[in-house]
Structure formats: C-alpha cells, structure tokens
Amino acid sequence: MKLYVDAGNTRLKWCLEEAGETVASGAGVLDEENPLPGIAGFASRISRIAVSTVASEEKRERLLGYLAGLSNVPARCYWSEPERGGLQNAYSDYDRMGADRWHAMYGAWIGHKQGFVVVDAGSAVTVDFVDQYGRHLGGYILPGLQMMFRSLKTDAARIGFDPGQVLETGPGKSTGECVNHGVAWLSDAMIVRILWDAQAFGLADVLVTGGDADRLIGLGLSGIHRPDLVLAGLRAIADEEAS
Ligand SMILES: Nc1ncnc2c1ncn2[C@@H]1O[C@H](COP(=O)(O)OP(=O)(O)OP(=O)(O)O)[C@@H](O)[C@H]1O
Ligand SMILES: CC(C)(CO)[C@@H](O)C(=O)NCCC(=O)O
Ligand SMILES: [K+]
Numbered sequence: 001m002k003l004y005v006d007a008g009n010t011r012l013k014w015c016l017e018e019a020g021e022t023v024a025s026g027a028g029v030l031d032e033e034n035p036l037p038g039i040a041g042f043a044s045r046i047s048r049i050a051v052s053t054v055a056s057e058e059k060r061e062r063l064l065g066y067l068a069g070l071s072n073v074p075a076r077c078y079w080s081e082p083e084r085g086g087l088q089n090a091y092s093d094y095d096r097m098g099a100d101r102w103h104a105m106y107g108a109w110i111g112h113k114q115g116f117v118v119v120d121a122g123s124a125v126t127v128d129f130v131d132q133y134g135r136h137l138g139g140y141i142l143p144g145l146q147m148m149f150r151s152l153k154t155d156a157a158r159i160g161f162d163p164g165q166v167l168e169t170g171p172g173k174s175t176g177e178c179v180n181h182g183v184a185w186l187s188d189a190m191i192v193r194i195l196w197d198a199q200a201f202g203l204a205d206v207l208v209t210g211g212d213a214d215r216l217i218g219l220g221l222s223g224i225h226r227p228d229l230v231l232a233g234l235r236a237i238a239d240e241e242a243s
Helices: 038-046 056-069 099-111 145-155 175-198 215-217 229-242
Strands: 002-008 011-018 021-029 048-053 075-077 116-121 126-129 136-143 206-207
Touching: 002 056, 002 229, 011 038, 011 229, 021 056, 048 056, 048 099, 048 229, 099 116, 099 126, 099 206, 099 229, 116 175, 116 215, 116 229, 126 175, 136 145, 145 175, 175 215, 206 215, 206 229
Parallel strands: 002 048, 048 075, 116 206
Antiparallel strands: 002 011, 011 021, 116 126, 126 136
16 A cells, blocks of 8 residues: 655645555644554555655654654655656756645646646645646745734734634625635635636646635636645656656
8 A cells, every 4th residue: 555645834634545546545733643643554554655745844854753653664755856747847946846836736737738727725825837838837825824814813913803714705894804805805816816827828727726725616716626636746756756
C-alpha cells in the first residue's frame, strides 16, 4: 500500500492506495499527537510514503518523526520542480513555490490539456493559470477565509463579530454583517475576476480544491471540485519517479 500525505499549514490530508485504488483516506491536524487519525491499522502494509508539504521545517520534521514511528518505510518529500511532463513552472526560483501548488497543477495537467486555472482555497488561497501548452502563466497568493477573519479580529480593536459561512454579498447593516458580507463580497469579486481571466487567457477549465472550495462554488465559482488535487499530482509524480 502506498501512503500519500498533503500537509498544509492547518490541516493534513492522507490517502492509502493499492493497485491504483484508494483503500482509505482521512484528514488530521499537523499539531496534534496523531496527525493521521485512522492510519494505524494499515501501518504494517505500507510500502511507500510520499509527502507534499508547505508547513514549517519544524512541523515537517515532527511529521517525519511520526511517520518513522508508524512504518519502517522511509518517507520521501516531493517539492516544486521547473518542469514535468510538459508542465512548465513560471517561477525562475522554482523551489520557492509551495509544493502544494506544483502538485495541484500537475494533478490538473494530467487530465486537462486544454488549459486550466487551479484555485486552492486553503489557509491561504492560491490561483494558478496554465495554458494548453503546459505553460504556467503565473498565479496569485491571497489570504484565506479564516486568515481574513483572524486579522480583522486581532488587528482592529472595535470590530467585534462572529465569523459565519455567509454567502450574502449585499451591504451590511451591523458590524457582523459588514464583516461577513464583506468577505463574501470580496470572494465574489475574486470569482468574477478568475472567470474573466480564464476566458481572457483562453483556458478551458477551472479546478477548485482546498477546505473552502465549497464556499467559493456556492458563491458562483463554476468549476470542477477536486478535493484530492494535490494528492493526485503527488501520486502521479511518485509513480513516475518509481518507474
Ligand atoms: N474541518 C475543518 N477544519 C479546519 N478548516 C476547515 C475544515 N473544513 C473546512 N475548513 C476550511 O478550510 C480552510 C483551510 O483549508 P485546507 O484544509 O485546504 O487548508 P490547508 O491545506 O491546511 O492550507 P494550505 O494548503 O493553504 O496551507 C479554512 O479556511 C477553513 O475555513
Ligand atoms: C501559498 C501557500 C501557503 C498555499 O498553501 C503555499 O503554497 C506556500 O507556502 N507557498 C510558498 C510561496 C510560493 O508559492 O511562492
Ligand atoms: K492545500
């Protein structure tokens, strides 16, 4: 069985695969004692461990320590690359790009050769554009939903509110409405812009992943929901490296 791990800044997603089929999957929190709840029963059958992570070095080392205790198979981390299978990274400092972005783009490239946008709505939001020739045109990094709420709460003394999963974008008439509608309104503007840019660049598909994907889709981001996109790219790359 092969274990694939996508460790973000907040949460961790894992899946176990055997003969091309996903046999188990789960999510956990990197900071917790067991970041891969549900994995223990499979430990002795693991034959490969591949990791994509954007967490700090300290957290990455803690994760590797946990995995070393779980299985004798050494875990291998996969990073961003300048090129793979015709997909070309726009970064000249390609190793500065978050591994999750590269793996999500590669996961998308496998099945969407007509050009695409990847929107990863995680702790941070990333938007990356790839054309039909596999050229990464570049992207954007934006604050994520919880990050925006947190900064409004901690950096302004008189903005008191309960964050909500609000899709209402009309002008607010209380602090809570102004914040919750405001964040939805900002997301709505981003969505309009993503769809506009996709058309302007001639990209056929919009792929959406990350913990807040449903929220963006609910706000009108018409796209393909691929919760497993980072893991799909990681899996393809680890397979190619092994063959
Ligand atoms: N069970 C959950 N726990 C935490 N956040 C969740 C959960 N479900 C949805 N979310 C939302 O998902 C977002 C985090 O997304 P995700 O889990 O993709 O992050 P991540 O992979 O840790 O982040 P990143 O890859 O950006 O470092 C949060 O803004 C939150 O609103
Ligand atoms: C932007 C995030 C946090 C999104 O998870 C991650 O991809 C990351 O830490 N990136 C490093 C900076 C970059 O991609 O240019
Ligand atoms: K992610």
